[in-house]
Amino acid sequence: MNIGDISKATGLPAKTIRYYEEIGLIRPARGANGYRHFSETDLHNLTFLGRARSLGFSIEECRALLALYTDKDRASADVKQIARVHLAQIDAKIAELQAMRATLAELVSACAGDQRPDCPILKGLAGEG
Amino acid sequence: MNIGDISKATGLPAKTIRYYEEIGLIRPARGANGYRHFSETDLHNLTFLGRARSLGFSIEECRALLALYTDKDRASADVKQIARVHLAQIDAKIAELQAMRATLAELVSACAGDQRPDCPILKGLAGEG
DNA sequence: CCTTGACCTTCCAGCGACTGGAGGCCCTAT
DNA sequence: ATAGGGCCTCCAGTCGCTGGAAGGTCAAGG
Numbered sequence: 001m002n003i004g005d006i007s008k009a010t011g012l013p014a015k016t017i018r019y020y021e022e023i024g025l026i027r028p029a030r031g032a033n034g035y036r037h038f039s040e041t042d043l044h045n046l047t048f049l050g051r052a053r054s055l056g057f058s059i060e061e062c063r064a065l066l067a068l069y070t071d072k073d074r075a076s077a078d079v080k081q082i083a084r085v086h087l088a089q090i091d092a093k094i095a096e097l098q099a100m101r102a103t104l105a106e107l108v109s110a111c112a113g114d115q116r117p118d119c120p121i122l123k124g125l126a127g128e129g
Numbered sequence: 130m131n132i133g134d135i136s137k138a139t140g141l142p143a144k145t146i147r148y149y150e151e152i153g154l155i156r157p158a159r160g161a162n163g164y165r166h167f168s169e170t171d172l173h174n175l176t177f178l179g180r181a182r183s184l185g186f187s188i189e190e191c192r193a194l195l196a197l198y199t200d201k202d203r204a205s206a207d208v209k210q211i212a213r214v215h216l217a218q219i220d221a222k223i224a225e226l227q228a229m230r231a232t233l234a235e236l237v238s239a240c241a242g243d244q245r246p247d248c249p250i251l252k253g254l255a256g257e258g
Numbered sequence: 259c260c261t262t263g264a265c266c267t268t269c270c271a272g273c274g275a276c277t278g279g280a281g282g283c284c285c286t287a288t
Numbered sequence: 289a290t291a292g293g294g295c296c297t298c299c300a301g302t303c304g305c306t307g308g309a310a311g312g313t314c315a316a317g318g
Contacts, residue, residue, distance in 0.1 A: 125194065
């Protein structure tokens, strides 16, 4: 399979696949013409990477997960540890966004939103709120 | 006030303040020795920027908000519009993270996390789940 | 056989919002 | 005179791509 085929199969842009090779996540073979040639294993690995990325794992976390995925003697504890750390990061991010959301929603609801210049949102941002 | 003083007063790193000048968010005066000199207005503007950034507004949104903050003839509707768009973005981001969180939490809870290699997390990422 | 167009290649630059560090000037206190 | 801290500019790096330029390759149609 060429990069276009694998791109369609995985849903990942060709640019992204080349980038993953560049940073050493995958090592596709090369044909005589210099084209990348992707095996079934490459397909599995890229699918895996795509899903891991869509769950918000960083590239380095993906690298570690992929190594564990490839290592048939891994301990599931190692995988779970990475996942738990990431889950905690997601929770922290959600909490941060919810705090922002609460403050912002309060300011928005206090603002008349008409033609007058008086604006509780700006006052709040300026520290008068 | 020099940059160190304003940094303490606003809580923003000096590097960030220089960066804000570089991209035209602020225009502090300069002393004969080349040092930046910050007025009370600069202090207010930087405080405003710090709060807006901490609510997740992008730099360009901050630029627009600061312009409205400075313009005493603004309509509060313009401010509210920016804030509402941002609020919607935050909500979208929260929803995205919660979806990730749900999937990930499910995988984590299904994983024994022991010394055996069998791992529902890896299976899920591979698409077997 | 030639051309067209889709596909592939590499390399370089840019996004957002800083952050770190090098190298050097300035100011105050001892 | 010197030591220290603070200030200056400029360059490079972060993360994960993404866009574009310049050019090689391949299959189909005339």
